[in-house]
Amino acid sequence: MAKWQDHVGLLAKAHKYVARSAFKLLQIQKRSQLIHPGDWVLDLGCSPGAWLQVACQLLGPLHCGGSVIGIDIKDTALPLVGCDDRVMAIKEDVRTMSHDDFQYLCPGGFHVVLSDMCHNTTGNAMLDAARSLQLGQLAAEVALGEQQSFSGGGSSADDGISLEHHGVLQENGNLLIKLLQGSGSQEFAKQLRPQFRKVLWMRPEASRRASREMYVLGLGRRYACSTQPA
Template structure:
């Protein structure tokens, strides 16, 4: 049997709306994108395969917001459907992105996008449109994601994908490109999985003067830069030192003194 038939039949047997559900399942199995209690925004959500999987993953304490140009029918299981809100709109339009922001009521934990363009059959055009949609999803993710949040987006492989990935890598702690087994064999689709949204006010390589305001359990001094904790070895509380940022995590970073080099 062709791979298409396998996942189509599997979706029918297990009650999912589309074979695409297994793409998100496999991506999540690979990188643990969605956790219990998360708020997830699903872009390009119709007919609802990814919504079903996301709602299962977030559990009763979580929330899933689905967006698509097409109407998304309610799920049959009320307990799962209660976790889902759907919006009809075009993610390339600012007003739709504003509606998503309002529905989220603040920052979210995960943004996923399976958006794809209407296919013309001309690959270069379809690939360019796919990349445009992925960038729209990325911009939405930057607006919505909390520090440490995760992002998944589909794009057709081709020109400028490496450049796009580099842009994503600037905003996240870790980025991986992969194609799940549930993708059709003939498809050129590629998924970027980005983990650990970086919202720090500093970047690797920055040089700045900081004051050590506390000392951590390991003995390193702690500076605060706009509320962001920066660990600095060989310093004591009250020191004012010049440092170079060496590593940045979602909620804290590490720096080395350069005033005594």
């Protein structure tokens, strides 16, 4: 396995990707056709930019259009290879951004929302998983909107569900979120299930053996204008 990991690192260098994580997205893409030519892609936690490179390549030639907008709390120097004029990176903390901020970036909504956001890990598996779940929930809120209340009383027009907004992911859009596995990850995936045609877990071969990271993938958003309880 160590040999394979070295191999992934060498491959990343050979293809001029700024990080080996490029191969995680490529492997997920191969299995799930997440990104299509001409898509608008939001990449949360984009630094150092390997997913920006891969996503831009998947947009196809310039005439196909589309865009990749990355956001990271850190500065991201746009990689010179693999990124063209359709890519931009913004230095911002996703936790402090409003729905309006995201909508301003793409008023029509995104076809794909990616989140590879991760804190620096502490070595405490429970704590790391809990913090990763918070970032995953944040990414889901950006994409799908906030479920403000579930009264269950059925008295309001929308059966007790009130929404502040519906998120920036278009109907039929795809969502990919990294989580460090721990308590709450299965429940998180379960909550996504009614909102997508298909929800699945993936662990790309390019992930390090010791890492607890997994990717939850929602394919084909069902409800662009309303949502339903899990």
